[in-house]
Amino acid sequence: MSEATEAAEEPSYPHLADVELIAFRADAATGDGQFQLTPALARPDGALYGGTGAAASVMAMEAATQRDALWVVTQFVAQAHVGEIIDVSVEKLALGKRIAQLRVTATVGDRTIFCSLGAAAHPRPGGLTGQFLPMPAVSPPDDCGPMPFGPGSGEGREMAFSRRLEFRMATYADAQPPGSMAIWARLNGVGGLTRAGVAYLADMVPVAISRAAGKIGGGFSLDNSLRFANIPETEWVLLDLRGELATTGYGHGSFTAWSEDGALIATGSQTASMVHLFDPDQMEQWQRSIASAAALRPQR
Amino acid sequence: MSEATEAAEEPSYPHLADVELIAFRADAATGDGQFQLTPALARPDGALYGGTGAAASVMAMEAATQRDALWVVTQFVAQAHVGEIIDVSVEKLALGKRIAQLRVTATVGDRTIFCSLGAAAHPRPGGLTGQFLPMPAVSPPDDCGPMPFGPGSGEGREMAFSRRLEFRMATYADAQPPGSMAIWARLNGVGGLTRAGVAYLADMVPVAISRAAGKIGGGFSLDNSLRFANIPETEWVLLDLRGELATTGYGHGSFTAWSEDGALIATGSQTASMVHLFDPDQMEQWQRSIASAAALRPQR
Numbered sequence: 217m218s219e220a221t222e223a224a225e226e227p228s229y230p231h232l233a234d235v236e237l238i239a240f241r242a243d244a245a246t247g248d249g250q251f252q253l254t255p256a257l258a259r260p261d262g263a264l265y266g267g268t269g270a271a272a273s274v275m276a277m278e279a280a281t282q283r284d285a286l287w288v289v290t291q292f293v294a295q296a297h298v299g300e301i302i303d304v305s306v307e308k309l310a311l312g313k314r315i316a317q318l319r320v321t322a323t324v325g326d327r328t329i330f331c332s333l334g335a336a337a338h339p340r341p342g343g344l345t346g347q348f349l350p351m352p353a354v355s356p357p358d359d360c361g362p363m364p365f366g367p368g369s370g371e372g373r374e375m376a377f378s379r380r381l382e383f384r385m386a387t388y389a390d391a392q393p394p395g396s397m398a399i400w401a402r403l404n405g406v407g408g409l410t411r412a413g414v415a416y417l418a419d420m421v422p423v424a425i426s427r428a429a430g431k432i433g434g435g436f437s438l439d440n441s442l443r444f445a446n447i448p449e450t451e452w453v454l455l456d457l458r459g460e461l462a463t464t465g466y467g468h469g470s471f472t473a474w475s476e477d478g479a480l481i482a483t484g485s486q487t488a489s490m491v492h493l494f495d496p497d498q499m500e501q502w503q504r505s506i507a508s509a510a511a512l513r514p515q516r
Numbered sequence: 517m518s519e520a521t522e523a524a525e526e527p528s529y530p531h532l533a534d535v536e537l538i539a540f541r542a543d544a545a546t547g548d549g550q551f552q553l554t555p556a557l558a559r560p561d562g563a564l565y566g567g568t569g570a571a572a573s574v575m576a577m578e579a580a581t582q583r584d585a586l587w588v589v590t591q592f593v594a595q596a597h598v599g600e601i602i603d604v605s606v607e608k609l610a611l612g613k614r615i616a617q618l619r620v621t622a623t624v625g626d627r628t629i630f631c632s633l634g635a636a637a638h639p640r641p642g643g644l645t646g647q648f649l650p651m652p653a654v655s656p657p658d659d660c661g662p663m664p665f666g667p668g669s670g671e672g673r674e675m676a677f678s679r680r681l682e683f684r685m686a687t688y689a690d691a692q693p694p695g696s697m698a699i700w701a702r703l704n705g706v707g708g709l710t711r712a713g714v715a716y717l718a719d720m721v722p723v724a725i726s727r728a729a730g731k732i733g734g735g736f737s738l739d740n741s742l743r744f745a746n747i748p749e750t751e752w753v754l755l756d757l758r759g760e761l762a763t764t765g766y767g768h769g770s771f772t773a774w775s776e777d778g779a780l781i782a783t784g785s786q787t788a789s790m791v792h793l794f795d796p797d798q799m800e801q802w803q804r805s806i807a808s809a810a811a812l813r814p815q816r
């Protein structure tokens with residue numbers, strides 16, 4: 217075997233950029249691996265951020281097959297907490313010449329934290345390629361402010377909890393489509409956008425569901441279902457989100473994800489338990505109360 | 517315990533209407549069960565029809581928890597064939613007071629045929645309820661013909677392979693949205709529409725992807741991801757399908773499902789391997805060749 221061939225057979229997955237985001241150590245033979253839940257990968261309350269679970273599933277599937285993830289759905293089963301080591305194991309349900317069908321189970325000890333199903337695939341030469349939707353016309357990232365709501369932009373700060381994640385609220389050039397909200401998102405300090413990167417930044421449907429219902433807040437995602445195209449180079453990703461419906465406390469929504477140049481790079485959908493909802497009036501009243509209380513607090 | 521209480525505790529799932537569609541025998545305690553793949557539940561080539569797998573997963577999740585399915589993604593791993601008995605087992609990953617998180621594995625002997633992830637839930641009293649999208653304006657079912665294409669309507673016959681399934685091609689009242697096609701679907705001889713019934717009739721995204729690409733044909737679904745609202749009484753279901761993109765032979769698309777009265781009853785998405793595609797011209801030429809050959813065939 218020549219040196220050139222050997223070099224070509226170096227594992228391509230997980231991508232270096234992905235390991236910068238989530239320090240996932242994968243076994244080269246099986247793809248099984250583990251990562252520690254750090255504060256940067258957790259929600260402000262120290263629990264697993266959904267985007268981290270979805271991205272780790274993508275990384276594990278790609279590492280196990282050395283193929284690009286095609287679609288991945290991740291179900292969030294139980295909470296993990298900052299400091300814990302999450303073991304991610306990949307089961308190869310069917311390993312075809314092109315398509316690999318996979319099942320992922322992530323555990324901390326004997327607790328199942330998240331599970332995934334999905335496929336990764338080698339390209340089919342000459343296979344159908346095309347984009348059948350136009351990019352929605354929205355304000356460019358440089359003309360958009362941080363996620364704004366109410367006096368304190370509390371919602372924006374809450375969502376951009378990680379220094380790696382940045383969100384900006386876009387406005388539609390034409391009439392706002394029903395149930396829709398548009399967000400520009402980017403990852404900072406990560407070398408290039410990948411499928412795992414898109415999974416990391418796309419856990420935003422619950423916010424769109426509450427917005428569609430005229431509320432502020434969100435809920436907790438039960439799952440994140442993602443379908444990927446090829447990912448071109450782009451700094452910002454447009455998430456065109458759509459809150460679709462809610463039934464007795466459970467909401468569904470979807471999104472398309474776009475490069476700055478108008479390439480459709482992923483689609484997705486989520487179901488969420490919509491338990492953290494407030495009326496905008498109520499929220500403003502609370503924020504005024506908090507501000508008053510802060511003004512009265514003795515100086516330390 | 518009074519007789520009335522006992523009667524109220526009779527298992528409500530699987531629904532009778534669902535068992536009329538798929539003769540799924542569920543163990544009352546575990547929800548695990550089995551069904552035989554009959555010709556009515558198979559594709560014309562005798563292999564498992566994707567909608568059957570998705571519907572059986574919904575039935576198993578509901579039987580195991582006695583709760584309505586909230587979302588279910590079903591991955592099609594390997595083929596089963598007419599006559600085979602498919603065993604469906606349900607693993608309760610997390611069993612909350614309201615939300616049950618589930619994983620389904622369907623096997624024939626030691627072959628995994630399909631897998632699912634999903635949740636079933638009891639309603640949350642006073643929980644967020646709303647519909648944030650308007651129904652698309654399309655021609656009513658009575659004004660629509662069977663799925664038409666080309667001289668022989670071959671595609672329509674192919675898709676309505678089961679006498680239980682009927683499809684009609686709807687036309688949009690306004691401009692056809694990019695990548696979209698609208699189909700009215702109904703189940704015949706089944707007592708009422710359920711979540712499993714919607715799963716059974718909603719395996720149509722691959723057709724929408726090929727249409728969006730200007731082709732005839734379809735592909736094989738790798739999965740079917742479904743999210744359910746409450747299902748009102750309706751004879752026909754409108755599938756508003758959208759072919760979104762294809763990359764090197766793999767296509768993604770989504771749909772919304774509507775009652776005749778305009779209630780959004782489900783949303784879904786699928787990824788498919790797009791391997792059975794023809795140009796319309798090529799198809800017409802073949803059909804003419806077949807017709808000529810038939811005319812020349814000696815009478816028996």
